[in-house]
Amino acid sequence: MAEAHQAVGFQFTVTPDGIDLHLSREVLRHIYLCGVTSWKKRAIRFKNGVLMGVYPASPSSWLILVIAIMSTMYTRVDPSMGMINKIKDTLPVSDYLTVQTQTVLSAILFATGLWLALILLLRYTLKALLSYHGWIFECHGAKSFSTKIWLNLVRIFSGRRPLLYSFQASLPRLPVPSVDDTISRYLESVRPLLDDEQYKQMESVANDFKKDPAPKLQKYLKLKSWWATNYVSDWWEEYIYLRGRGPIMVNSNFYVMDLMYVTPTHRQAARVGNVVHAMLQYRRKLERGEHAPLRALGVVPMCSFQYERMFNTTRIPGIETDFLQHLRDRKHLVVYHRGRFYKVWLYYGGRHLWPAELELQFQRILNDPSPPQPGELKLAALTAGNRVPWARARLKYFSEGVNRASLEAIETAAFFLTLDDEAHGYDPDKLKSLDLYAKSLLHGKCYDRWFDKSFSLIAYKNGKMGVNVEHAWADSPIVGHMWEYVLATDCFQLGYTEEGHCKGDVTQGLAPPTKLQWEIPVACQELIEGSYQLAKEIADDVDFHGYVFEEFGKGLIKKCRTSPDAFIQLALQLAHFRDKGEFCLTYESSMTRMFRDGRTETVRSCTSESTVFVRAMENPTQKREERLALFQNAAEKHQHMYRLAMTGGGIDRHLFCLYIVSKLLGIDSPFLKQVLSEPWRLSTSQTPQQQINMVDLHKHPKYVGLGGGFGPVADDGYGVSYIIVGEDLITFHISSKFSSPETDSYRFGQNIRQAMLDIRALFDQKDGKKKQKEEKKEEEERKSV
Template sequence: MFSSLNFEEIQDHINMLRLTLSSRCSNQLNTVRWSTQKSSLTSITTFARNLTSATNPDNLPHFPVPKLNDTLQKFLRSVQPLLPAKSYKITENLIKEFGKSNGLGEQLQRLLQNRADTHENWLADWWLIAAYLTWRSPVVVYSNPGLYFPTRQFANADDWLKFSARVTSAALRYKQMVDSNQIPKDKMGKTLLDMGQYKKVFGTCRIPGHNMDSVEFNPGSRHIVVAYRNGFYKVPVYGESSNDILSEVELFEQFQLITANKNKENIPIGMLSSQQRDTLAKAYEELIRSPLNAKSIESINKALFIVCLDKSVPFDKSDEMNVASHQLIHGGGSDQNSANRWFNKTIQFIINENGLNGLNYEHSPAEGQPIAVLSDFINTELLKPSDNKPRVMKQTVQPQKLEFSITQNTQKDILEASKHIDELANNLQVTVLDYKGYGKNFIKSQKMSPDSYLQMAMQYAFYKYYGVAGAHYETGQQRIFIHGRTETIRSCSVESLAFAKAMCDSSVSDSDKVKALRAAVTGHKDYATMAMKGEGIDRHLLGLKMIAKENSLPVPELYSDDGFVKSTHYRISTSQVASVNRLLMSYGPAVDDGYGLCYNPRDDDMLFAITAFKSCPETCSNVMAQHMTEALEAMYSLLLRAGERPISKM
């Protein structure tokens, strides 16, 4: 999701890194503050890992450094579809210069290998900083995804609150399973994947800072926070031990107490969290000058998660998922539910009075798939009978209203944030494509990877719309390595462009179009496999740049070349977040003239959330959705005409 990142001052920011780590010990919540000196970075991150994921119980491999020449040749081939011949020649010469024997490239490669020899994962610290903590755009729209859960029908307010209690109870049970290592370990084939991200999402919060944010972990927290009508309420969720979760009835009673006074006005403090990060850092400092405010914010930061009880917003059945996506990404603006959020929080469950529901998550601790697994668990639990456990508390504990006292400066900050979130919300265009023509079963019947097939459909749709290839990011997970995060799968390729051109050329035979499709799918699948094995391009190039800056060496000219700039300006930013349920993740585009495109391919249907910015006259999510539909249909029809043997669509 993060494409045009500014890495120029990353190394300077490392020297200012502050990771606040909290843990509970013997019922005392202790906050550990770490030195900001450069020499402390390794110990800081090592402590964070030990706190949240133990050491390396599955003996996963360390993250490797790819061979320099392999990366450079892959990079050169990846930019070929995006550059005219003259520009490509310039890039080719730069690659030759950078990779020559005993040159700067080899020097940086040796230094990077030295770093890898002393780190479990040479990339992990840099990636957290580069991709997230120094990213200064708002987390709203630009970073935090929303995840849609199937819409519910509530007969009355009690139904709404009972459902909210069920979601909360299921999430707390899942937290217990994570803590006791009872969740099934993820695998890629027979290969175990790193499970550390699962322990980093509960009790975690991103803390705004000047130039760079920090992350606070509170896995031993014993409370949640409920947001209602822009107010925040602290709710204890355990009895005497962490095994005693409040029953659904008790959680329902807490929500009833919170929603009893519907007419009380609350200061929309949550609006601040939607701001640009440096602007927020200044407003945050002003806010917590007050001990009262600091205490209330501390309760929010340390909560296991937030439950947002949202006011109703209108929607028609035809645009239900579009409206839901807006609510889950940004809350709809200042006159809807945007202030009923704390966007720094890793997990916020969002349940609207009208039945729209899902979650919003802050991206820095985890990728989408662990969040989707949690969401699948919750939605599966919701199908079961209600929890009829006996009460944990002898009497109902009153939820604690978190009080705030604001200065004129904070009032001004809130007004500015309100204006800003309205601009963001109004500028984002979301189109959900609920494609029912066919799904993974059909694609598998053609002996093709469903993910690669859909990525090529996106390339075809983009080319059909614009007549050129589009730089194309797909998230590839690297969790086969300890502390692994992601690698870029560069879906735009020589083969994808050839396929798109063939599909748009009536003179090309069907058999040749099928050959082009299969070549493009195979090429994508091979690249995806390399990326997930640690043999991709982008993380290696980032490492070489970072090691240059760390050692006060010149940043190679390659990084300002047209080939690098155009190939990292991802006009198509995509991610597959798969679920057997009708769940759908959505997020904003990575660049102003691009598209965000997240998808859930199911057996016999597919869901796509397509986003664009209205401020860009060149993009339109509705038009792109139409081109995607036409691409999927054309590819299906092609396979039929070419004498392939597809199963029925449904």
């Protein structure tokens, strides 16, 4: 054990002459190095905390201002208009505080006060500038003169070299939409889904709500928006995620995949060694706030608060509600392999373990032939089942002794790692390779991922990787940011030897991983088995299909002067109509991170314009030009709705918060009940890519990610995640349930493919690669002439 290995460095013997103390120089050296590292961390955090606290100014600007004020004293000019003298009069006179010292100190205090006032002025000016969102409603590539001026002003007031959290104090608050606007947009969104009689009834219920109790609920919500940094996010986290009592596996957690074409090494332990080391580098920069903040157009900052709980975070089960436990400076991770749990230290002598050292530790685990302890094999199934049984089992069986110590090791770990004994990944020659890969990441065997950790890293025996993510603490773009950094660092900075091992040397005498000990009684084992059976039933019901669309991509869609997202969303509407013969309420996730503590908003992609377009596509008498005009109209409508959602004009988060207020006040609202109970039979999301631009895809086109996905939201619906990779590739992740006779993920994937091709045909465009070849051929012919 690592603890025993360290303990032998400190020994003492009691003798008649006293205590004979023996200290190990090696242990003392490690203590010294750990202390130095700890103080370095504190110093860097303090420095970066100061830099973020005074941003967009800098400490050097304070010194410049002090020197400027002091220099005016010699020219007998008083820029303070008498304030320096007033400050001077309040200071006591003594032998240590002479008149000259008083004057200097008064000037410094005035300069400091002026500096702080200027910082506040800069922040509020920047906040006022960032509250303007007219730029987002302009046509892409056609910025108005006023927008160009606005962008330059934002650049000027944004300062230089911002840290990750530098803009937090300058971000505007998410505005509360008016009740009239929300209800009007809601009725517009459901109009294509209801017949005339149903719509009149809904309109009547909505108008009754508008009269009473909406005004009362809105007042409370506005009061919260003035008090809280964001009127949605805390309630969204609590009521949508943490208060859910059902299984989070499949129903809440999502996954992220590895690189599509490239596997840097097929040695499992080596790949994990590099990836874990890259994650530790990312975490170090994250804890110091040294990552560059994400900015739209390279100028408009996005909120960074979700990054804070990426590491060292666990969802702790409760009887009525769960809570997120976030810690700092965790120095270990927990590894699961073939039913055994191991604690692996990530530091040695005050530094991170090198990739080769991590490879050694993971290989030791892979080589360990010991069997699991009774009840240990499926222990993690508790995190995959219902929350209340898990919370009760945790209190009863894991609150003392070795079980408590081992569970604490898992819950306080930096993250969770599974060394999987299966091989997965995308193989274009195997039809269901992507399907099996996705299901493995989404639920695995239901007992080999710790679904409560902020994320579980999964390493397959063929060198492929993936991540399963708990959803309460953050959304997919946050994890995607980390994953892009890790994959780029793994492939382009750390690298491997010719034999596929991690580079570098290994420190001799590195203590092996510690195997966690368990004493799980039979009654607890029965609870574990019950959770496992429930989780297995959920997992077996997931019908997944991954589809790589290679016919064309973003490059060709942009030549059609259409938003790629709008193009795909309309293709999904067309595919769904062909699949089920009807339209449904459609959820598309949009971010609200241009506001402080912003997370997501819903874009209701099924609109009157989209349904008219879809019906025209299914009408054989409709001309191509008419279909194209209807498509462009529907695409413009979708883009407008997406922009509204991004700028605080969405309706679903507003309605959700009004519902929470009504419940807290004990007010019954038939309108809100009906709105919140409507099923999302088509739930969609786009996975972002190239958030940090560490890889040039033009130079390295094979280093593209597969994106990620999630489980079906409705029992009779589809979940669709897609990632637009480079210029010529789109990957779809489609989920549904086998138990529903109405759905079939493979069938829906084929319908998506055909819908994409049919919409492209409206523009009479050829495949992007073929077109490039033809253009090149024409160019060569012109040169020869």
